């Protein structure tokens with residue numbers, strides 16, 4: 699894999715408005731939410747209010763979640779073109795999340811040969827940088 703490809707496939711949460719924390723469905727024993735609903739721990743400024751204690755709160759999957767760069771790619775494309783984020787209206791939200799989910803599923807399937815998990819937050823694989831959703 700070239701450095702450029704690797705860079706594109708590496709999540710950069712600083713260029714994304716927490717798409718994984720909203721677009722994905724969570725079906726955890728302690729917390730369930732439908733796709734498109736912001737996680738209860740997401741703050742108004744797109745930070746995670748429990749980032750320092752994800753494991754204690756039973757959200758360790760958030761630490762290892764890997765969107766393969768789909769989050770920042772779609773956020774940059776949609777928000778760059780419209781000047782709005784998913785918080786600004788249903789029309790942006792629908793486009794941003796559906797494109798994010800499609801791209802995430804495509805990359806996941808190409809890289810792993812398996813369909814992306816649909817029922818819960820997809821496991822992250824070592825994301826070295828603290829996501830934009832951290833406090």
Ligand code: SF4
Pocket residue numbers: 709710711712714715716717718719763764765766767768769770829830831
């Ligand atoms: S891991 Fe989540 S917050 Fe980070 S770039 Fe991907 S979708 Fe966005």
Ligand code: SF4
Pocket residue numbers: 718719737738739740741745746747748749757760831
């Ligand atoms: S990183 Fe925080 S805000 Fe995002 S889904 Fe996990 S617990 Fe929720």
